[in-house]
Amino acid sequence: MPAVKNVYGFSLVELLTALFILLILAGMAVPMLQSYREQTNNRITQFNLLNLLKTAQQEAEVRDSKIGVSFNNLTQQILLFMDDGDNSEIRASAIIAVKAFTGVFHLNSYPIYRGYLQFQGYILNAGDNSTIWYCPYPDKPPAWSVVINRAHAVHIEYPDKAGVLRDSKAHVLRC
Numbered sequence: 001m002p003a004v005k006n007v008y009g010f011s012l013v014e015l016l017t018a019l020f021i022l023l024i025l026a027g028m029a030v031p032m033l034q035s036y037r038e039q040t041n042n043r044i045t046q047f048n049l050l051n052l053l054k055t056a057q058q059e060a061e062v063r064d065s066k067i068g069v070s071f072n073n074l075t076q077q078i079l080l081f082m083d084d085g086d087n088s089e090i091r092a093s094a095i096i097a098v099k100a101f102t103g104v105f106h107l108n109s110y111p112i113y114r115g116y117l118q119f120q121g122y123i124l125n126a127g128d129n130s131t132i133w134y135c136p137y138p139d140k141p142p143a144w145s146v147v148i149n150r151a152h153a154v155h156i157e158y159p160d161k162a163g164v165l166r167d168s169k170a171h172v173l174r175c
Contacts, residue, residue, distance in 0.1 A: 042143045056119045057152050064121035071105040103136040131167040135175035142173050
């Protein structure tokens with residue numbers, strides 16, 4: 001009888017089968033990871049915006065002056081500044097903070113002629129009614145919005161079940 005050799009290792013078919021299974025699992029995991037990353041970036045951006053708005057409100061109270069918050073989508077920065085101008089233009093005497101972001105912010109504010117938010121000191125009912133909504137991508141619907149009333153109370157809105165985001169007057173917000 002011939003001697004039987006012990007053969008160790010895997011055949012090419014077994015290696016290709018294992019590789020194919022791994023590729024299928026990776027193909028399922030990549031979209032889930034991208035979705036998780038997008039959700040995390042949206043929450044980080046929301047957290048940073050809320051912190052900056054809270055800082056603006058506190059600075060307005062501490063300094064007892066007008067504090068402006070401006071969104072620059074070209075440089076992707078949010079600017080927090082002391083507002084010394086009249087109500088129609090930015091005239092910053094001191095820049096308090098600059099925060100970088102990704103995506104695009106849209107602002108719908110009253111009074112409408114002012115293209116930025118304004119917080120005032122201890123005077124209630126003197127601030128802006130505003131809606132800020134965030135679009136991570138220009139071709140997708142907004143991820144969330146922040147509604148600010150005249151007393152500077154902040155409320156976060158998310159899209160409804162149909163994926164539509166509305167402001168406080170039920171107008172549809174678009175990117």
